[in-house]
Amino acid sequence: MRIGLLAEGGYPYATGESALWCERLVRGLGQHQFDLYALGGAGSPRPLPPNARVARPADPGSPEGNATAGSLLERTVFGAHRAARRAHGRRERRRFTDAFHQLALGLCADEGIATGSDDAFATGLYALAELARERGGLPGALRSDDAVRTLESACRAPGARRGAAAAGLPDHLAFVEHLERTLRPLSLDWYTEEALGAADLCHAAAGGTTALPGLLAKRFFGTPLLVTEYGVQLRSHYLDAAGADGSLPLRTLLAALHGRLAAEIYRQAALLTPGNAHTRRWQEKCGADRARIRIVHPGMAADRFAEVGEDEESGDPTTLVWVGRVEPAKDLVALLHAFHEIRAQQPDARLRIVAVPVREPGAGAYLTHCKGLAAQLFPDEATGAHAVGENPVAFEELGGPEAPTLEDTYASGAVVVLSSVVEGFPAGLVEAMFCARATVSTDVGAVVEIIGGTGLVVPPRNPRALADACLALLRDPERRHRLGAAARARALELFTVEQNLAAFRGIYLELLSRAPVRHRPGDGVPFAHPAEAHVPGSWAEQAVAAGTGAPDA
Template identity: 40%
Template sequence: MRIALLTEGASSYAQRADSWCGRLIEGLPEHEFRLYLLGGGGGPAEGPVPVAELPLWGRRPKGRGPALHRRRSYQQAYRSLIRSLVIPGERESFGPALHRLAALGREDGALPAFLASGPAQRVLEQVWRSPGAETAAGQPQVRDVLVAADLLEQCLRPLSAPWYGTGPGGLGSADLCHVVGGGPAALPALVAKQLHGVPFVITEHGLHLREQYRSYRTAPYRWPVRALLIGFFRLLTEETYRQAAVLTPGSGYDRHWQERCGADPARIRVVHEGTPAVARAAAGPEPEGPVLVWAGALEPGRDPALMLHAFARIRAELPAARLRLYGEEGAPGFLAHCREIAERLGVDAVVSFEGRPEGGPAEVWAAGSLVVFSALAQRSPRLLADAMLSGRAVVATEVGVAREVVGPTGLLVPPRDPAALATACLALLGDEERRARLGLAGRLRAQERFAVEPVVTAFREIYLELVSRWPAFPAVAKAAARPFARPAEYWVAGPVTAEPVAEAV
């Protein structure tokens, strides 16, 4: 079958064999894939599948605005969209407004120019300052209107992509769309479903909406702009979850987030993110003496301060212990702050800040007897799974995906509790046999859950299941759905040629 992969990122990375999309394409050679990338431009790189790319951020594409007799239609659709963002009682108009803007853009190609024009900015200002609009984050100023209009133009840019035809390379010719990552990458899938009835699957490894909430806390915009953009992403996420045929989060933790955002639990199927690291050999012998390794960005969310306070307690019970922290500074001045804590606790002589490892994560795990995670939030299973694949025992704070990933193969402790963390570490450092047993169990658990083959198998089943219960010719205007109207040969990738018939002599 023909599958359209929609995602954000650079073409050179998306097609690499070690990327998630690259592994999926390589694992399902029986299907025809085509990549649709929302990225920074620069032209597609050569790869195993065709690529269509649309610059998402930066200067808008060249083009003229709508004619005078069409400007009113654009303004009405844009006004409806903005009202859905700022008027609490008009949230339901978000989806129709998106599709109306997309339809206008397909007719004359003037959507990007209109969104960046003065009339669009005046519509935004009028609605944003109208009675009943949410202004809990503050009254918008003129500069807020200009910044928000520019950001919305970039977020809505996929609506004007030249991908919505039924010819070669058009989303209308695909049998299904697969959105990887969510956010603006889901806009083409929404349009393709509304226009051609093409179903879509959405895969999220780290929810796009949750990451927007985190990033906009420190974004260089005033609070009214942040609130408006967060509202846009929230409604886009809800509309995407409502329209998606299947949702495949990367963990049960993400599944709960999706359900809180309105996703139907019956359409959610957890598919763990596979990693080629499962084929990597386990770490070698432990170093001489008890060594704890900690990995992550040096920032408050990873809470290396908790690790340092726990290590001071460990050092009091086990004077030969050492601590090595791997990771780059994630917040300005935080490395110096951690050094001050180590010095104040009197452990600075046996604590080393190693920075970014040149040999990758495998070098980190091999350097210690025990791997420790002290984060306040653990949204992604990648680092935990990689540590478990090394065969080293793991101690982690019980937050986010930790219980789901580690399970009974490691020790979990409450966050912000240095005494509990120190006790767990001492229990394993003093019992070599238990440490080895948990390390082996963790490696086997990670190999079972995060291998690439189960991921490929899961999506093979999802694709076939979805196509089997979706009309072969979807219902569109003036056309009725006709299930089983396509022959079996239709779903075979590549052209089907007839066998030559020998002439009778």
């Protein structure tokens, strides 16, 4: 089977959790051929197995495509369309205006008043795609004065939502710029029989813009679309828009754009595979059919944690361990206040805060704040990057001398704590479960689904409840070991790479079996030659002649 893999973040060029998952999928399903369509790819790709190739790289961040990957393309992404764009005449401009007007009406319509707004958005989207496919790319048209005027007209139309109606010229200009970036895959040269048209199945490793090429491949070629989401991209867009500096009308339009696009992708996908029930609920809220949703938990490598998980005696019985990115969403402030209460009742307790290195600008500000708070809460005991046992709180960095690996970090404590106020799929919690560690977690994201009764769960932003749960496990070794063993058994059953690959192996075959048969140029006619024609013998030539309609010799 030929799989068109639409990779978030530019796999095989990028790194990160998404790229790691794609790598495991491609290498684990070696019986299939993967064509990688790298959105955002730049530089040199990582080594690929024999069953994978980079079909088309493109950088959706630049309207000129990915110039750095030119050796992999016969032309740049947009180079072949420049002449066609210059040749756009009155008829094409009219087609663009009509299509863009439909799309804008769908975005601006108030859902409480107008009906069919999703249909108007989809109609405009596919009309723009048809125009791009026939006449060339759309970046210039989507940023043109015609687009701005059309958007303004849709915002002023009867039934437009209040936030859109209040938009001014700066909002219209900012929105069409964002819209052009979001819809840039429409202008890529992927929609041919030799590219996405050659795929038996399109598998998008994320929703939103990443899945857009697969949505159009379904439209043009009938290719089934599978969408895997291990994070809620729509939720991230909403949060980014809420925290942006733009005006309320601009944020309203941006939220409508990503909401409509997500709804259309969910509606057209043959199957959705969210990573947890939290993501599934978001998909259902956006109109996804529950019958076409199947939860497939992300696979994680369990072998590296096997030695720690099988050693029941490892771990200091008085030490709590926290591992993760130090950022406000992790709520280390609540954890430090909870530990202050724990120390009041159990003076020998220790807390290790092991930070995953982050190279983003300003990432150290929150860590500095937390260290200052720890110094205030424990004024008689210095805190810093020292070994557990010297100070009640130790701030360390993963990969350092005190926490060289994740395995060593989890092995050092008796209880692993998660104190987040926002969480998607808690990968660190699964790692702790592989290590047979009892856990105390806040009830956010997919935590309850992952834990499944093998750990203690408390409300977020509640230091007292967090402290009580930690103390209950520190004081009860038998319960701690029992919960840890149950957690390890659950993780090995549900969250391994092998489980993930087995699920997608079956899904691929299922979707292909339901897809209509497609005959491509060069495939030939099925059963044109009888099976016996391939068997050596005196009658083989007669079988070939019979199969081709030629007279017998």
